[in-house]
Amino acid sequence: AQSVSQHNHHVILSEAASLELGCNYSYGGTVNLFWYVQYPGQHLQLLLKYFSGDPLVKGIKGFEAEFIKSKFSFNLRKPSVQWSDTAEYFCAVTSTGTASKLTFGTGTRLQVTL
Amino acid sequence: DGGITQSPKYLFRKEGQNVTLSCEQNLNHDAMYWYRQDPGQGLRLIYYSQIVNDFQKGDIAEGYSVSREKKESFPLTVTSAQKNPTAFYLCASSSGRTETQYFGPGTRLLVL
Numbered sequence: 646a647q648s649v650s651q652h653n654h655h656v657i658l659s660e661a662a663s664l665e666l667g668c669n670y671s672y673g674g675t676v677n678l679f680w681y682v683q684y685p686g687q688h689l690q691l692l693l694k695y696f697s698g699d700p701l702v703k704g705i706k707g708f709e710a711e712f713i714k715s716k717f718s719f720n721l722r723k724p725s726v727q728w729s730d731t732a733e734y735f736c737a738v739t740s741t742g743t744a745s746k747l748t749f750g751t752g753t754r755l756q757v758t759l
Numbered sequence: 760d761g762g763i764t765q766s767p768k769y770l771f772r773k774e775g776q777n778v779t780l781s782c783e784q785n786l787n788h789d790a791m792y793w794y795r796q797d798p799g800q801g802l803r804l805i806y807y808s809q810i811v812n813d814f815q816k817g818d819i820a821e822g823y824s825v826s827r828e829k830k831e832s833f834p835l836t837v838t839s840a841q842k843n844p845t846a847f848y849l850c851a852s853s854s855g856r857t858e859t860q861y862f863g864p865g866t867r868l869l870v871l
Binding site: 649651677690694696735737739746747749751 | 799802851861
């Protein structure tokens with residue numbers, strides 16, 4: 646069975662600081678990878694996704710993620726965070742051909758201070 | 760407006776009572792899903808359906824039941840057999856081709 650690990654449970658950053666959230670998955674086959682974000686009081690939204698091709702994926706609001714197959718990782722990055730990035734971030738994976746069964750990590754709560 | 764709607768936003772359940780959470784989508788997606796979100800545990804899959812009149816158990820199906828009689832609707836019943844039902848329930852749908860899931864606003868279930 647596949648699993649997803651997000652090692653940072655709670656991250657506090659000042660505005661303009663750089664962000665990197667870790668995500669590692671365990672599955673030996675071909676995977677599709679996702680980052681979702683849940684802003685306070687809002688529903689889960691897709692931030693970015695990787696299916697194939699360029700391992701550096703750019704998403705909305707200046708976020709990007711890099712797929713490193715050899716490390717089973719899909720870390721999320723942003724060069725300069727804003728207060729409005731305060732949210733919970735979830736990494737998720739589905740193995741291709743499994744009817745889109747997403748496996749989620751436990752989430753990372755990001756708090757950006759002014 | 761295209762999207763996924765869930766109702767109600769808040770739901771209260773008495774001990775021993777079954778309750779049904781509604782999920783409707785007008786995205787013409789074939790697949791629909793139910794997740795449970797608990798603090799510190801992320802989202803866990805309860806049930807999913809790839810096509811009308813067919814559904815499969817997810818990772819934590821015990822104490823829950825679903826039906827998929829129409830493409831746009833996938834209601835979830837939390838039965839009295841579910842011993843710890845207090846949680847935030849999220850419905851999602853996807854087009855099989857893109858495999859990207861889109862989520863509804865959620866229903867928070869509280870046990871009285």
